[in-house]
Amino acid sequence: MNVFINPGHALGGNPDPGCVNQAENLRECDIALTVGSIMGKFLEEAGCTVSLLQSHNLGGESPGFPNVTDTANHSLADAFISIHVNAGGGRGAETFCYWRYGAGGRLAASIQNQLVMAMQPLDKGYLDRGIKERPSLCVLRETMMPAALVELGFIDSADVWLLKEHQEDMAKALALGIMDYWKTV
Numbered sequence: 001m002n003v004f005i006n007p008g009h010a011l012g013g014n015p016d017p018g019c020v021n022q023a024e025n026l027r028e029c030d031i032a033l034t035v036g037s038i039m040g041k042f043l044e045e046a047g048c049t050v051s052l053l054q055s056h057n058l059g060g061e062s063p064g065f066p067n068v069t070d071t072a073n074h075s076l077a078d079a080f081i082s083i084h085v086n087a088g089g090g091r092g093a094e095t096f097c098y099w100r101y102g103a104g105g106r107l108a109a110s111i112q113n114q115l116v117m118a119m120q121p122l123d124k125g126y127l128d129r130g131i132k133e134r135p136s137l138c139v140l141r142e143t144m145m146p147a148a149l150v151e152l153g154f155i156d157s158a159d160v161w162l163l164k165e166h167q168e169d170m171a172k173a174l175a176l177g178i179m180d181y182w183k184t185v
């Protein structure tokens with residue numbers, strides 16, 4: 001299996017760090033890159049081929065930055081996963097797909113299930129916000145392979161400790177979710 005990992009926003013936070021929690025010195029771009037990189041290692045150990053590209057543009061909308069969907073479409077990946085962190089004070093995980101009943105929907109559901117299964121035993125307040133269709137998101141619309149965009153938690157809520165201390169567990173859960181999806185193909 002060939003997996004394309006897209007940590008959200010810009011490498012090093014310039015020009016776009018994503019959401020930020022200044023009090024905790026946490027940035028979405030750093031969390032996404034760390035979780036994506038560790039996930040890639042787990043997937044490689046499981047025999048997958050992995051590509052990783054962090055990009056703050058979402059598919060050609062910002063020509064000065066890597067066009068992640070173009071790159072992914074040329075990579076012959078079997079699955080695409082974009083990693084993000086929410087803001088706005090809610091709790092828990094949600095995963096977006098283009099269409100709930102397509103392969104991307106199955107990918108999103110597998111990832112969401114594993115992430116919630118890994119985090120809820122650590123913190124009962126971490127909610128399963130479910131999978132949601134977002135055909136407007138470029139990474140879901142412009143990718144030719146099944147794609148999902150996961151929001152790991154909220155940077156400005158009680159999710160913070162999980163985002164700080166359990167990045168490896170999150171990465172492992174995402175990798176397991178992708179492997180679960182692969183069994184359904």
Ligand SMILES: [Zn+2]
Nearest residue numbers: 008018084085
């Ligand atoms: Zn984001």
